[in-house]
Amino acid sequence: MSNQSGNTDHDSVVHDVEIDGYSWWYRMFYLFIMSYIVAVGALWVSLAMLVVSALIQPFSVLRARIIKRWLGETYFTLAPYLLQSWNKIDVKVLVKGSIKRDGSYLMLSNHIGSLDWMFGLATAHVLGPPFPGSVKAVVKKSLMYVPLFGWMFWALEFAFVERNWAKDEKNLSEYGKKISDYPAPFWVAIWVEGSRQTAAKLRQSQEFCRQKGLPELQNLLFPRFKAFKALSESLRDKIDGVVNSTVIIDVEKPTSLGSVLSANTKGSIYILLEEHKFDEIADAETWLTGIWIQKDKLLSRYKVDKNAVLQEFTELPAHPQTSFAKVYTLSSVVVLTTVLALIWMYYDPTVLLV
Template identity: 30%
Template sequence: MNGSTNSRGMPSNGIKEQEEATLALNSNDGPRHRPLTLIRALRGILCLVTLLSTAFMLLIYLAPITILIVRMFSVHYSRKATSFLFGIWLSLWPFLFEKINGTKVVFSGDMVPSEERILLLANHRTEVDWMYLWDLALRKGFLGHIKYILKKSLMKLPIFGWGFQIFEFISVERKWESDELIMKKKLSAFKDPKDPLWLALFPEGTDYTEQKCLKSQQFAAENDLPILRNVLIPKTKGFYACLESLRNTLNAVYDVTIAYKHRCPTFIDNVFGVDPSEVHIHVQRITLNEIPTSEEEAAAWLIERFQLKDQLLSDFAARGHFPHHVPEENLSTLVCLVKFLVVIVTTSLFTHLTLFSSVWYKVYVAFSFTYLTAVTYFDILPSPVLCSSIKSLFCSKKMS
């Protein structure tokens, strides 16, 4: 025989190949898919500056209208306006990934329908996983309605923090003692079935690294949990809080597994277009009646899902793809260009008004900057007080 076997009867060379494939799957090292040339670097810087500058001007001029003026009358229409206006800007990111950088996005698993309110569970391979969920949401018409549960420190990012706030992302400290009340309060605002919702949760709580994986495996061994190689043991309390709060208003849970071909990308890799060569997104649609209602059983269900996800990633490392390819529609280059032109023209108009028009535009910009900074820092959004006041006044007059 050419190879020895281990105590379980598995060939040693087979174990070595599996370990090497797993290491490659989880690695941020190794050669980039495309070399970082001067042209690619300049193009990436231009794209990043364009995205940030357009985001700044759109937020400064439009956010106070959608999350202050409109929201005073209706939370529902405030969310619709925010989703429509800023969803156009968000669509520039899939345009960057798929059309400019040439990254191939491959979908597999269940063909999921549009127009569903869902809780989305995803593994956290690297710092940009959440951005590639936009590619799926765009195809389902939910790009402006996707909300993330993210760590609080990200709210301090310039410009991005404002965006996270107006989209009503839930920021957490990753300490359940302080996060429980915050999450339940925020989740209670998402119960209206008229509001489209994709609530994205990364139950691992942090992105994957080899060091974090070793700590997770040690925790699993000490607590009689499965030993996972490609994912971390998920945190169950946040998942159950989402499930408990929204179960009666959701259509389904999407279990999403993300993998990258050859190398896990960083944010800078995305900007310069050097990686990834391919992003593979596997979706399994799960109905709510398949998930236990008790906290203990729901926690066990989630851990079992991540055990299956771990195996799915091991199979991906060996085969190079997920099972059951789904032929999702390619993005339209024409539509992407039209949206890009809309954003550029609108931003140019706002810039001109700020620099060369009435002083009142400068006053508005200063007010808007202060307002967005305040609502993001204090994590608040106005309630529809005008609508409530008018309704109360009308009811009191009618009773009298």
């Protein structure tokens, strides 16, 4: 069985057997194996980025950025691999009109849940190198202090916000200057809803729309303007435009990090992209409101006639997916070395020679 990325059965360790027929123990085994690979990879990549930041960046910012971008690209290709090969999820990236593969953009996306970052990286992977290593995002500053992943976010120059607008406005307004000489292309992702959607938050959003005399959104939270306005003005002269991304999840079970790591998810994910030039954005608030109303209508139409909506877009040919045979091999060597070291430390080494 092959998928849109061109990888084969040899690349996929779980496609030959129905996951639903596996026992709980098999799923836990897959969860352990992939969690280990993700963690070990994050450890080495984050440490390598910190070393590059400390030893190379003081002398050559450009060279350090290129190296860290390559490290990010190497590690973040785990995202499409996890979705498409480790699981049975068919990820399709479709475009209305055209989009520059080598362009730099500010990407707006609907905020579905805890795996939005993975969908974003899978989108960027389709573009090919230097993506997804060139992806940046607006994230909470608290994530910067999360071991391994937070270190990577800092090294890759993500934009951090604190939910304190006085500070956030300054940081976002200066972000464009900070990355003004970052090697193109790159994307900066922002989730303008500001929060993952829940039933309670959707009701609150609809009540807000009623109070303001705005159309009630049925599938999305009403967007927040201030961060988008500050960031778009900061980046306006440095990027090619804005990409409106609509993520549609069509899977049999709710997706979570645990279900993805345990190879227990199958279905389809559609990522619909549309490019907009800054010339279209006379007023950020008015423009973003219109885009979100259109996005909400599109999601409603998808529920009624999926095929009609998808036919409005053209599938973007995917960059060949990376094989992770080397990652498996390296992880096995690390495990074996660790076990032998523990035995050596626990027992008197001379006992092993008897």
